[in-house]
Amino acid sequence: MELKDLIKPENLVYDKTSILEDEPMHYCPGCSHGVVHKILAELIGEMGIQEKTIGVAPVGCAVFAYRYLNIDWQEAAHGRAPAVATGIVRLKPDNFVFTYQGDGDLASIGTAEIMHACNRGENILVIFINNGIYGMTGGQMAPTTLEGMVTSTTPTGRNIDLNGYPMKITDLIAQLPGTSYVTRQAVHTAAATLKCKRSLKKAIENVLDKKGTSFVEVVSTCNSGWKMTPVGANQWMEDNMIPYYPLGDLKDSVKGEHKSEN
Amino acid sequence: MGELRLMKGNEVLAEAAIRCGCDGYFGYPITPQSEVMETLMLRQPWNETGMVVLQAESEVASINMVYGAAGSGKKSMTSSSSPGISLMAEGISYIAGAELPCLIVNVQRGGPGLGTIQPSQADYFQAVKGGGHGDYKLIVLAPASVQEMNDFVDLGFELAFKYRNPAMILTDGALGQMMEKVELADFKPRWTDEEINEKWGDWATTGKPSSRKKNVINSLEMDSDIMEANNRRFQEKYKQMEKEETRYELFQCDDADFIIIAYGSSSRVCQKSVEIARAKGLKVGLLRPITLFPFPNKIIAELARKAKGFLSVEMSAGQMVEDIKLAVYESGRNTRVNHFGRTGGIIPTPSEVVDALEDKFSWELSYGVKRSY
Numbered sequence: 001m002e003l004k005d006l007i008k009p010e011n012l013v014y015d016k017t018s019i020l021e022d023e024p025m026h027y028c029p030g031c032s033h034g035v036v037h038k039i040l041a042e043l044i045g046e047m048g049i050q051e052k053t054i055g056v057a058p059v060g061c062a063v064f065a066y067r068y069l070n071i072d073w074q075e076a077a078h079g080r081a082p083a084v085a086t087g088i089v090r091l092k093p094d095n096f097v098f099t100y101q102g103d104g105d106l107a108s109i110g111t112a113e114i115m116h117a118c119n120r121g122e123n124i125l126v127i128f129i130n131n132g133i134y135g136m137t138g139g140q141m142a143p144t145t146l147e148g149m150v151t152s153t154t155p156t157g158r159n160i161d162l163n164g165y166p167m168k169i170t171d172l173i174a175q176l177p178g179t180s181y182v183t184r185q186a187v188h189t190a191a192a193t194l195k196c197k198r199s200l201k202k203a204i205e206n207v208l209d210k211k212g213t214s215f216v217e218v219v220s221t222c223n224s225g226w227k228m229t230p231v232g233a234n235q236w237m238e239d240n241m242i243p244y245y246p247l248g249d250l251k252d253s254v255k256g257e258h259k260s261e262n
Numbered sequence: 263m264g265e266l267r268l269m270k271g272n273e274v275l276a277e278a279a280i281r282c283g284c285d286g287y288f289g290y291p292i293t294p295q296s297e298v299m300e301t302l303m304l305r306q307p308w309n310e311t312g313m314v315v316l317q318a319e320s321e322v323a324s325i326n327m328v329y330g331a332a333g334s335g336k337k338s339m340t341s342s343s344s345p346g347i348s349l350m351a352e353g354i355s356y357i358a359g360a361e362l363p364c365l366i367v368n369v370q371r372g373g374p375g376l377g378t379i380q381p382s383q384a385d386y387f388q389a390v391k392g393g394g395h396g397d398y399k400l401i402v403l404a405p406a407s408v409q410e411m412n413d414f415v416d417l418g419f420e421l422a423f424k425y426r427n428p429a430m431i432l433t434d435g436a437l438g439q440m441m442e443k444v445e446l447a448d449f450k451p452r453w454t455d456e457e458i459n460e461k462w463g464d465w466a467t468t469g470k471p472s473s474r475k476k477n478v479i480n481s482l483e484m485d486s487d488i489m490e491a492n493n494r495r496f497q498e499k500y501k502q503m504e505k506e507e508t509r510y511e512l513f514q515c516d517d518a519d520f521i522i523i524a525y526g527s528s529s530r531v532c533q534k535s536v537e538i539a540r541a542k543g544l545k546v547g548l549l550r551p552i553t554l555f556p557f558p559n560k561i562i563a564e565l566a567r568k569a570k571g572f573l574s575v576e577m578s579a580g581q582m583v584e585d586i587k588l589a590v591y592e593s594g595r596n597t598r599v600n601h602f603g604r605t606g607g608i609i610p611t612p613s614e615v616v617d618a619l620e621d622k623f624s625w626e627l628s629y630g631v632k633r634s635y
Contacts, residue, residue: 051469054334066478072467074333075480077356080326083318087330087338088467090314091286095469113326116319 017045023067030230032220033062033129035187039197040100040127041069043204052096054088056081060102061135061222079110082117085124096207098125104134107143107169114173121178121212125203128170128215131222132241139225143167146240151225166244170217174250180211182251186219186242188234199249211254219245265446271411272438274446275341275367275431276301278415279313283452284365285336286314288327290346293379294435295369298341311452321346325353325366332362333479335458335466337419341367343435344385345376347393354428355394358496359481363422363462365415366400367431369438372577372607380607381435381527386581389432390555397493399500401429401507402554404525408442410552416447421507423462425499432554434577436527436609500556509552510561514540518547519626520619521565523586524575525551527609532575534612539619544627546619557585563593570626571598573619575610578603598623 019041027033044053050071057065059078066073076084081099089097106114106128114126133151134140140153144166148157158166174182181203185196196218203214219241223233269277275298279287289299299317307313314331318324324340331338342350347368357364368389372382392398401421403414414431422429453461455468470476483489514536515521524532529550539546549565551558562572572590574583583601590597602618604610620627 051471053469054467056330063482066476066480070470070476072470072476073478073480074330074467075360075478075482076329077326077352080322080329080353083323083326084330084333086316086318086323087286087288087327087332088334090316090327091331091336091338092334092468112319113323116323 017042019045019050019070021068021070025068026064027061028224030221030223030233032131032187032218035193036127036129036218037065037068039193039200043197043201044071047204049096054095054097056085056097056099058101058105060105062100062102062129063136065100079105080113081105082110082113082122082126086117086122089122089124093123096204098127100127103130103132103142103144107167118173118213118215119176119178123207123210124213125207126213126215128217129220130217130245131220133222133225135222135225146244168245170215170250173215179213179215179251180254181206181214183249184217184219184245184247186247188221188237219247263445264448267444267446268441269408269444270297270439270441271408271433272297272369273301274408274412274444275415276305277446278412279339280305280307280311281447281449282416282419283311283337283450284313284339285452286331286338288316288318288324288338288340290318290321290324290342292343292346294371294438295341295343298367313452321349322353325350328364329353329357329362332357332364333360333467335455335468337453339365339367341369343369343371344373347385347388351394355396355398356481357428358398359396360479361426362428362479363426364428365418365422365431366428367433370432370434372605378607379435381577381609382605382607383434383526383528383577384581384605385432386554386576386578389430390557398496399555401425401427401503402432403429404432404552404554405437406526406529406550408437408440408444411437412444412446425503427499434527504556507553508556508558510558511550511552513548513550515547515549515565517545519545519570520573520623521547521549521569522573522575522615523549523551523582525554528575528577531610531612532615535615538612539616542616559589559592562586562589566590566593566595566597569597571600571623573622574599574601575615576601576603577605577609579605
């Protein structure tokens with residue numbers, strides 16, 4: 001049998017979504033970003049929402065996210081993606097607007113913007129990549145860097161007295177009545193990736209149903225910044241990151257539910 | 263004739279925004295311009311035109327909301343006062359870099375720092391030289407009356423969309439708080455997405471249909487050659503503005519030996535100064551720049567052929583005076599340029615401007631210029 005005889009629709013087991021551009025990604029091999037991009041692109045394709053979708057890219061490793069997904073994008077200043085998304089969604093309430101942000105962007109310089117966007121219950125999806133480090137600038141300490149973790153600005157490990165504690169910002173976000181669905185996922189195994197994709201789908205559905213802010217944290221690896229092999233980084237994440245940032249849903253409700261309890 | 267009302271400058275900014283079909287206002291309270299958002303919230307334009315008004319958590323957020331809305335092709339604006347505009351500098355630079363149209367209003371107060379809530383013109387440099395990082399310019403309009411506060415909202419949006427560039431109304435606490443008669447504009451309907459595409463091009467993020475490539479609103483470019491080409495394009499755009507959009511007003515300049523140059527609140531004071539000076543036999547005129555960028559270089563160069571001196575009158579320690587000196591330098595003349603300013607929130611009086619003129623040009627008055635009674 002020739003190869004061309006095998007290439008038939010009925011033999012198709014996997015198809016790259018057309019939402020994902022044929023553009024080589026700049027991400028390091030082993031990085032979680034590529035996987036999250038892929039499942040997000042698949043969902044936009046499967047759910048048929050390309051014409052509705054406007055993405056807001058961050059400053060950080062995902063600064064070039066707009067190169068990889070074939071949708072309309074706006075590139076925000078560092079930390080300001082939730083404000084940019086607010087401006088878009090308030091004037092285009094029937095569009096599906098999402099931000100894609102890292103831990104430095106969302107949990108450090110953009111803390112005010114994310115808190116207030118979530119507190120207003122902006123009808124957007126926030127994808128939060130937490131790898132505990134600033135990847136793009138060369139591996140400096142992030143607000144989510146674990147205690148004792150070595151980075152280029154904590155060469156002897158993160159010192160709590162000096163740097164404070166790793167911030168569980170998703171736990172804070174879950175307290176805000178504007179959020180409807182807050183979850184923490186990972187993409188380091190096939191099973192985790194499938195689960196993460198299901199969570200993202202639910203988050204997108206919530207936004208399409210105008211239920212307020214949906215927030216999906218993805219605990220991620222940065223093997224280059226962590227100075228590990230891709231496999232070693234996955235293992236280190238499982239042993240160290242996930243115990244501190246446990247996976248699972250933090251909140252699954254409709255916007256404003258907490259408010260009515262008061 | 264349109265509807266006549268007696269209104270505060272700040273209130274008029276809000277009313278003009280609603281009437282010109284503005285889609286979104288995002289702001290944060292700061293004295294002396296809080297009435298802009300208060301008026302909007304009271305008017306509830308979302309019931310009338312569908313205009314969105316949102317109080318943001320900071321000026322940083324406000325300007326980035328404007329970025330998002332403008333990136334979707336919507337007519338969006340913010341207003342603030344000096345310290346708030348400093349916070350917006352980052353966002354304004356990104357808006358200029360991404361070539362987005364929007365309107366920013368600065369109702370200036372005195373600085374530096376927290377300074378004073380009294381009027382000032384000390385943000386001239388910040389407004390006309392860009393204000394944030396990188397090589398960029400804003401279109402800067404300087405109203406001198408409540409009527410112009412009204413007129414420049416629509417004009418600001420018009421120019422912003424024409425050039426895909428942020429426009430700024432640079433005014434101050436005196437004009438913001440002052441009540442005057444104003445003829446309001448008629449209501450214009452808000453643009454639909456289709457009208458925006460047709461009129462201004464298909465660059466906005468609206469959600470990608472299959473009929474076009476994706477639109478990306480962005481100021482980032484890693485290829486130095488392309489980034490330089492972008493910068494060249496911006497500079498061409500600013501040159502085009504200088505050619506086509508320079509606006510100014512002349513007051514008794516035809517026979518003037520001395521010309522006062524002043525904008526906004528101080529230009530109102532200086533009209534009276536011209537009268538006082540002329541009663542004293544001094545041939546004094548007034549040039550009022552209406553656009554601060556583009557700056558009226560050409561008319562200054564022309565006036566420099568006849569005038570013995572220019573006096574820049576500003577509520578600052580001397581900022582616009584530098585641009586006047588440049589304009590005179592480029593004209594090849596050596597007409598003297600002086601500055602008189604009050605700071606700290608103080609508006610100069612007409613007679614102290616005349617005293618300053620007589621003092622600073624005492625040599626010319628003693629030897630070169632005859633008084634005519």
